[in-house]
Amino acid sequence: MRAKSLIPLEGIEQRVYIMRGHRVMLSTELAGLYGVEPRVLVQAVKRNIKRFPEDFMFQLNAEETRNWKSQFVISNPSAKMGLRTPPYAFTEQGVSMLSSVLKSERAIQVNIAIMRAFVKLREMIAAHRELAAKLRELERKVEGHDEHIQSLFDVIRELMEPPVKPKPQIGFKLHKK
Numbered sequence: 117m118r119a120k121s122l123i124p125l126e127g128i129e130q131r132v133y134i135m136r137g138h139r140v141m142l143s144t145e146l147a148g149l150y151g152v153e154p155r156v157l158v159q160a161v162k163r164n165i166k167r168f169p170e171d172f173m174f175q176l177n178a179e180e181t182r183n184w185k186s187q188f189v190i191s192n193p194s195a196k197m198g199l200r201t202p203p204y205a206f207t208e209q210g211v212s213m214l215s216s217v218l219k220s221e222r223a224i225q226v227n228i229a230i231m232r233a234f235v236k237l238r239e240m241i242a243a244h245r246e247l248a249a250k251l252r253e254l255e256r257k258v259e260g261h262d263e264h265i266q267s268l269f270d271v272i273r274e275l276m277e278p279p280v281k282p283k284p285q286i287g288f289k290l291h292k293k
Contacts, residue, residue: 128233133205135180139237140205141230142176142184149226150218158204160217167217172210176202208234 131145143161147154161168176184181202206214211234215227251272 128230129237132233132237133184135176135205136174138205138207139234140207141211143204143206146206146211146214149230150214150220151222152218154203157214157218161204161214164217167213168210171207172213173204173206175204178202 128141128149131141131149132139133142134140143157144154147157150157161173184203208231211227211230215223
């Protein structure tokens with residue numbers, strides 16, 4: 117029987133970002149999951165820096181940090197995102213390596229949950245690619261037969277695209293009386 121995870125997979129999946137072509141998790145969010153302060157996590161990593169080559173971990177540059185902060189529309193510098201230094205981004209291998217430098221029972225459980233989330237994301241991406249390939253193959257077979265079938269393919273392709281999240285509107289709404 118499997119023990120209940122500390123964090124639901126969905127909570128972890130929402131903290132995975134694509135940066136520099138890699139799926140990563142940020143040190144600030146990982147620290148929260150592990151129940152330690154971000155500086156404690158970074159100190160542990162720096163004490164074991166040989167375990168974290170560039171393909172395991174990198175520090176965000178100023179532009180990446182601004183882009184990441186802007187996703188959360190946070191302007192209060194004393195808030196969670198009011199960082200003194202840019203956070204570090206850990207790839208799946210880097211997150212896995214964290215378990216060797218953070219040795220608490222919570223760290224072990226969180227790492228297991230994170231590894232499961234990365235596996236689930238990979239499976240979802242693979243299923244999406246497989247479905248897209250099957251759709252292209254089927255579309256080639258019926259090409260030129262019927263425009264209704266073609267419009268059906270267009271709708272399916274549209275549904276397969278990730279939803280576009282509208283940017284939240286900032287400011288006041290004027291109500292006409």
